[in-house]
Amino acid sequence: MDEKLITLNNLKIFAEELLKANYTLILQDKQGIRWEKISNSDELHISSKLKPTKASFKEFVFSKTEPIFYFNNKNDGVELIDSNLSAEKMVFFGSKPCDAKSINIMSKVFNWDYKDNFFNTKAENSIVIGMLCEYRDEFCFCTSVNLSPVSSDGSDLFLIPTDENNFAIRIVTEKGREFIQPFLKLFAEGNPETTDQIFKKINLPEKGFESEVIRSWIGNNFEHKYFERAGEICLGCGQCAFVCPVCHCFDIVDEECGYSCGRRMKNWDACQFSLFTLHGSGHNPRHNQTQRYRQRISHKFKYYVDKFDEILCTGCGRCSRGCPVGIDIGQIAKEVHSLAANKV
């Protein structure tokens, strides 16, 4: 593996040059709410100790709302006008491993058979500079979903702080290598063995459950009463899905944008809303919140794994930190694991 070294100072110059080269730099904001574009390298605010923002950066690759085409209702018929695909070159700077992996995970659903070019264009135009993570709280569980605070899976480049003012940077993908090429003068040669030593010293969140156990338990216990525990208090909002780095459900709706013209929009949606599955006839296949909560857990830990061979969760803990009624998905997975172990 190729590895370089860079000083904090040079990292700022690197950011400056990227801005000059027309890259959009996107970072965790200072309030800890969401990811923001910066216009000046002085705003480069990265640290391995930051708490994950309330919302992930997915909104930059999978917009909360975006036009998929425009239409003009004219006297002699309808005219459809394509919506421009964004050509913006984005760099997610200092992403935690639990965010970095998200693009690859969502890419599976957006590319099986039909290809969603709204997502793909943005994903292709993105560079993920991941960073080793030293934040921990009781909501984090990346190690239970095959990730870890030192995982570079999903990153194109991976930053490792070696001391206050110095970083090592791993070149993880070919895309990362090409991206960094023009700026190599800012970097010195590094030694992967030294950073391997750093990795060894990082304390990892304790592994709370085996995802495979959860998957097979769900497969056999679909009607289990356990789901009611969360289902009866869950309020059915979209918080958990919308802050999640990998939830990807959406709605398609038309709206006006002027006299006789309009646009068709692709908007975030979530399986926790009661209207999500409501039929025109009034029949609703998931008519109570327990069923809807079960869908959330099952889709994440079973269906998506069965279908796409990826767990639909990076263990970032966001949905749990923000849940209005304190439903903690990591805790639920742990409890399911112990239910499975006790065969109940």
Next chain:
Amino acid sequence: MNELREKAKELLLNNTVKLIIGYANGNGHNRTYPFIARNAADANRLVFNEYCVNNLAVYLTRKEFKGKGIIGIVAKGCDVKAIIQLIQENQINKDEVYIIGMNCNGAVNQLDNSFEKTTLAQKCINCTVRTPALYHALIGTTKDIEEPADTLGEKIKEVEKLNADSRWDFWEAQFEKCIKCYACRQVCPLCYCEQCIVDKTVPRWIESSAHTRGNFSWNIIRAFHLSGRCIGCGECERVCPMDIPLSMLNRKMSIIAKKEFDYSAGVSLDSPTLVGTYNMKDRQDFIK
């Protein structure tokens, strides 16, 4: 705590109530979450402390509980305001709820599901209902607490000082962030409509897209629909993942309701609802 658990056990065992909506300890320290107690063993898990921020009245109108017999609820004074308002608006039957009122010494400020131990929640500042206005059993005692300054009131005054354009800019920057997760609506005890106006599609009143235009209509219409009804529990602002200061809007509306109509929501079972009554003395001059 024991007093609460004993009371809960008694109510469940002698079938006074079918179930009790209360709080239990969550994963990790310093956290509680809503918990439904159905038997004596459940009752032993009930807790009440400064981390019980949720307004559990939101569950009273839920299909799963409403009309299913007498429901017990552990309620602070502010939660009871919501219950009073719900009774006033004919959403729940006075005889189908058993209020286990809690004398409250303030809840602590919550930052997502972790807590800032040292500060009092905004809603507890200047609280006038530390002993609930309505209850069937009352538990605990109040003691003196130190109240910080009312920063919400200050914030409202700050924005009021701005000119219209700057006020617009202020709110635009806030609403732009909204992701239409509707957590504010779902957690609000007074957002009980079976079909929310934002979900009406024929015709569509509010665009479902979370762009600035759609967000303006959503956030403003929600504030309108709660004016004279919001009891100020602060739940919507607490749960908003994008940290939009929703309480500023709601508080401002209740200041107006107080000033113009001398009305405060959820205060007494005897005062009719603001939007549900017409009084000859009501001001007409806003009708142009």
Next chain:
Amino acid sequence: MNIYKPELMVIKNIIDETKDTRTFKLQFKDEEIAKSFSFKAGQFGEYSLFGEGESTFCIASSPTRSGYIECSFKKVGKVTSALAKLDVGDVIGFRGPYGNYFPIEEMKGKNVLFIAGGIGLAPVRCVIWNVLDLRKDFKAVTIVYGARSVEDLIYKKELDEWQSMPDVKTFVTVDPGGQSNDWKGEVGFVPAIVEKAVQQSENTIAIVCGPPIMIKFTIPVLTKLGFAEENIITTLENRMKCGLGKCGRCNVGNVYVCKDGPVFTYQQLKTLPAEY
């Protein structure tokens, strides 16, 4: 390629089937597309009116009849109400064909039993014509169709046509109380008529589409007759948006109904969570 952008189609003919159900005959505006377009029985499309939105309907015409497609829809909400106001010559959007299809090839050389209720006849009608247009490839053909009342029966002209065919056994029924004074067909719920009309299951494929409640009571009748679970075929109508396996709305267990369905055998259905 923008997978969400529809092609334009012109409404060539409109038939009012019942007071709330209409059939459109549609042709692509673009001649190239019209020529290259093909589909299989059981597939569906996303039909849209610009400014109102999209709705999912099956293609109700048979693939054996090219040059146009037909769809029948019931007015239940926003898009269907708006579509119901259109006239011949108006233009709508169409994306498709999507989803899997009925195993016509495997059905050849076998008896076919069609059972439909209400608007559920739309997808079945597509297969019926497909089979009838290749009549000699199939053995006995039986059709059982029911609706709430005489007024709710759709494709009335075709029902007469099928009834007059010597090599097709057709039973049309209405729910008790739904008959008119001059009604000459059957009276009773679909499962009861199936029990009366069908004697054997040997070498037979049953295609069942209709409201969930009808399907629920018809399946036991069929299993009692000895139908193997893999020979009972139905379609699911989970709510859909994209039709492309992206938006997540139609996800049930490990399948996306829009891609892995909408056609499922009863055997496959039993492996899914009952969320349809």
